[in-house]
Amino acid sequence: MDTEKITPDALIFDIDGVLINVEKSFPEVIRLSVLRGWEKFCGGESDAPGYTPAHERILKRHGAFNDDYDIVWLLFSISAATGEKKLSRAFPSPEKLQSEISRFSGDLGAWVQERYGALVSRSAVRADCSALYTGEMYKLESPMLRCHWKKLPLPTAIYTGRDAIEWELAKKTLGWEDFPSELIIHSDSGIRKPSPKGLEILCGRLGVKNPLFFGDTASDMQALATFENGYFVAIGDLLPEAKYIYKNPELALGDLLNFKIGGDINGRK
Secondary structure (H helix, E strand, O other): OOOOOOOOOEEEEOOEOOOEEOOOOHHHHHHHHHHHHHHHHHOOEOOOOOOOHHHHHHHHOOOOOOOHHHHHHHHHHHHHOOOOOEHHHHOOOHHHHHHHHOOOOOOHHHHHHHHHOOOOOHHHHHHHHHHHHHHOHHHHOEEOOOOOHHHOOOOEEEEOOOOHHHHHHHHHHHOOOOOOHHHEEOHHHOOOOOOOHHHHHHHHHHOOOOEEEEEOOHHHHHHHHHHOOOEEEEEOOOOOOOOEEEOOHHHHHHHHHOOOOOOOOOOOO
16 A cells, blocks of 8 residues: 555544444444334334344445434434335335435435424434433443554544543543543534534644544545545445555554554553
C-alpha cells in the first residue's frame, strides 16, 4: 500500500466498529427491538426473524442511516405502511429495503413521515432501543484499540453518532474516562454525520488540518469527503471502495504511522 503521501497531523475516530467492537450489541438491539416492538408499537405478530445481516449491510452503506435507533423506526414505518400484521409479510426484504432507501432525500424524519405516514412514534421507539442498549447490551462490547488516548502518536479526537449517555459507557469500555469533553462531537452536540461540521470543529480545536479519520460506514466516509482535507481510513469490510482499509485501528496505525500498540489500554507493558 502506498503511504508515502500520508502526512496526517491528528487522529479522529468514530467509536462503534472502530474503537469498540459492537457486533454483539447494536445489531442485536435492532434485531430484538424489531421483534419485541412489532407487537408493542404496531400491534403486529412477530412470526419471522425480521432484521438480518443483509439488512444491516445495506443500511450501513447508505450515508443517511447511521443511527441504529432510527433504523428501527424506519423499519417499523416501512412495515406498518403495508397494513400487514404478520412480520413475515410486512417486513421489507433486503431488495425492497434497498429500493426504498434509494429514494431518500432531505431530512430523515420528514421523509419517513411523508412517505409512510406518522404511523409509529419515533421518540418512543428510540427510548425503547436506548433502554435495551444501556440495560444490558453495552456489556457485550470490547475495545478494538488497546491503547490509552494519551499514548497515541498524534493529537486525538472523536466524532461519533453516540449520544452523551452512550459515550459515558464507551469511556469505561475503553478506559478513556479522562478523555477531554471538548474533543468529542456526539449526537447531543447537535451535529450528526455525514455532516463534515464535526470534523471542522474538532480540527479547529486541535489546531490541525489533515486528520486521519477512522470510520466504518458510508456516513463516515461522506463526512471526510465533504470536509475535503485529511485521509479516510475504513475499518472493517463495509467500504471496499475506500483507499485505506484495515481490520482494526491497531493494524492501521501500525501500517500508516508505524505505531505499534504495546501493553494494555493504560500503556503498561
